[in-house]
Amino acid sequence: MPTALFNAGIFSNSTLNAAAIAAYADANPNVAGNQTLGTNQAIIFGWNNGTYLSVNDNLAPFNANSDLLVNVTFSTIALIIFYSLLIYCSQLLT
Numbered sequence: 390m391p392t393a394l395f396n397a398g399i400f401s402n403s404t405l406n407a408a409a410i411a412a413y414a415d416a417n418p419n420v421a422g423n424q425t426l427g428t429n430q431a432i433i434f435g436w437n438n439g440t441y442l443s444v445n446d447n448l449a450p451f452n453a454n455s456d457l458l459v460n461v462t463f464s465t466i467a468l469i470i471f472y473s474l475l476i477y478c479s480q481l482l483t
């Protein structure tokens with residue numbers, strides 16, 4: 390289970406893989422500098438008008454073959470419910 394969840398913002402990279410790598414490199418755009426996504430942490434980011442959820446495995450860099458990456462693009466209401474559930478689940482882990 391992820392130990393933390395970050396919203397990395399929206400990326401305009403040419404590929405989803407490149408966007409995921411960029412999101413992993415700076416998981417928290419609200420803090421100056423780069424906050425690399427840690428192992429076993431989760432991230433939400435936007436790319437190409439979609440919203441994606443990725444969960445890092447126990448190796449820090451993004452690897453499309455081993456890290457979870459799912460398209461979670463829903464309606465706004467569904468996203469609010471989804472985010473609320475993720476926050477609730479992450480609080481259960483602490």
Ligand SMILES: [Ca+2]
Pocket residue numbers: 445446447448449450451452455456
């Ligand atoms: Ca990884």
